[in-house]
Amino acid sequence: MREEEESSSWFARWEEQLPSQEELMPLSQTLITPDLAIAFDIPVATGAAPPGANQNPGLSLHHLPASSRPPPHSDPESDLNSAAAAAGGDEPARTLKRPRLVWTPQLHKRFVDAVAHLGIKNAVPKTIMQLMSVDGLTRENVASHLQKYRLYLKRMQGLSGSGGGGPISAADAATDQLFASTPVPHHFLSRGSVAGPEPFLPYMPVAALQHHQQITAAMQQQQQQYYHHRNLGHYGSPTGGGGFDHAFPNPAVPHSGMHQMVGPAAPPGMGFPPTTLVDDLEPAKRGGNGERKVLTLFPTGED
DNA sequence: CGCCCAATAT
DNA sequence: CATATTGGGC
Numbered sequence: 001m002r003e004e005e006e007s008s009s010w011f012a013r014w015e016e017q018l019p020s021q022e023e024l025m026p027l028s029q030t031l032i033t034p035d036l037a038i039a040f041d042i043p044v045a046t047g048a049a050p051p052g053a054n055q056n057p058g059l060s061l062h063h064l065p066a067s068s069r070p071p072p073h074s075d076p077e078s079d080l081n082s083a084a085a086a087a088g089g090d091e092p093a094r095t096l097k098r099p100r101l102v103w104t105p106q107l108h109k110r111f112v113d114a115v116a117h118l119g120i121k122n123a124v125p126k127t128i129m130q131l132m133s134v135d136g137l138t139r140e141n142v143a144s145h146l147q148k149y150r151l152y153l154k155r156m157q158g159l160s161g162s163g164g165g166g167p168i169s170a171a172d173a174a175t176d177q178l179f180a181s182t183p184v185p186h187h188f189l190s191r192g193s194v195a196g197p198e199p200f201l202p203y204m205p206v207a208a209l210q211h212h213q214q215i216t217a218a219m220q221q222q223q224q225q226y227y228h229h230r231n232l233g234h235y236g237s238p239t240g241g242g243g244f245d246h247a248f249p250n251p252a253v254p255h256s257g258m259h260q261m262v263g264p265a266a267p268p269g270m271g272f273p274p275t276t277l278v279d280d281l282e283p284a285k286r287g288g289n290g291e292r293k294v295l296t297l298f299p300t301g302e303d
Numbered sequence: 304c305g306c307c308c309a310a311t312a313t
Numbered sequence: 314c315a316t317a318t319t320g321g322g323c
Binding site: 100125143151 | 313
Binding site for chain 1: 314315316317318
């Protein structure tokens with residue numbers, strides 16, 4: 001077995017970024033509202049997570065080598081897992097319509113990481129989904145997102161180098177928002193699928209991820225059902241003007257009234273806010289049309 | 304079957 | 314508007 005010093009850097013980071021069970025579990029608990037529990041038929045122990053009782057887990061970043069991963073202890077909270085599992089394909093969620101998934105920057109990041117580590121070749125919806133191990137995520141979710149992401153990548157390549165290629169439509173620029181939040185790994189932008197084998201291992205950190213990750217996409221979904229957003233507030237990107245601005249380096253997007261994404265804009269050295277469970281601050285008085293509340297969770301991980 | 308892409312629907 | 318869904322090609 002040979003090792004590349006380069007590889008160690010990436011997967012070291014990968015591991016570090018991974019929220020540990022200790023971190024995720026309590027968060028998940030906290031994030032699960034009574035509503036959710038009920039809707040999902042989660043046996044949420046009565047008073048297991050009383051609102052307001054936010055106990056913050058000590059943030060201990062111990063990065064465990066994949067080889068030394070501690071076996072999953074019997075966690076009483078494991079049922080949270082089944083919560084989404086139930087929603088996913090076991091329980092009577094089969095015929096039920098799944099609410100739209102919200103791709104938070106964090107979620108997207110996981111996505112990008114997964115793709116990056118899989119290599120373009122293996123980065124197909126199913127695999128990505130598995131690697132991400134986000135509970136409640138469906139292949140279709142990923143496929144859809146992947147499709148868009150690919151378009152985004154193409155767009156980027158397209159205009160890099162050409163001084164005045166195609167004008168970026170406002171729609172495009174606007175939709176890039178999410179994607180701009182996560183730096184695109186270098187080799188992504190290289191020409192079409194590289195036929196050669198990935199410079200790095202085919203798979204491996206899978207084991208690390210394979211563990212039940214408690215990021216339940218289902219939680220988001222449950223809260224949304226459908227919703228809508230009427231928010232015009234864009235930063236300078238004229239539709240057909242001459243000045244296309246580049247994607248912002250960071251998602252410190254001061255949205256006017258957009259549903260709050262957890263602010264990954266956290267300063268380096270400082271962790272994320274304790275429990276950034278933010279809900280829409282706007283009492284839905286936009287245009288007057290029924291707007292659904294949107295909750296965006298995911299205080300997990302930052303840049 | 305699963306992927307990919309475009310178009311379309313919500 | 315962001316995502317989901319569908320449809321056709323592979």
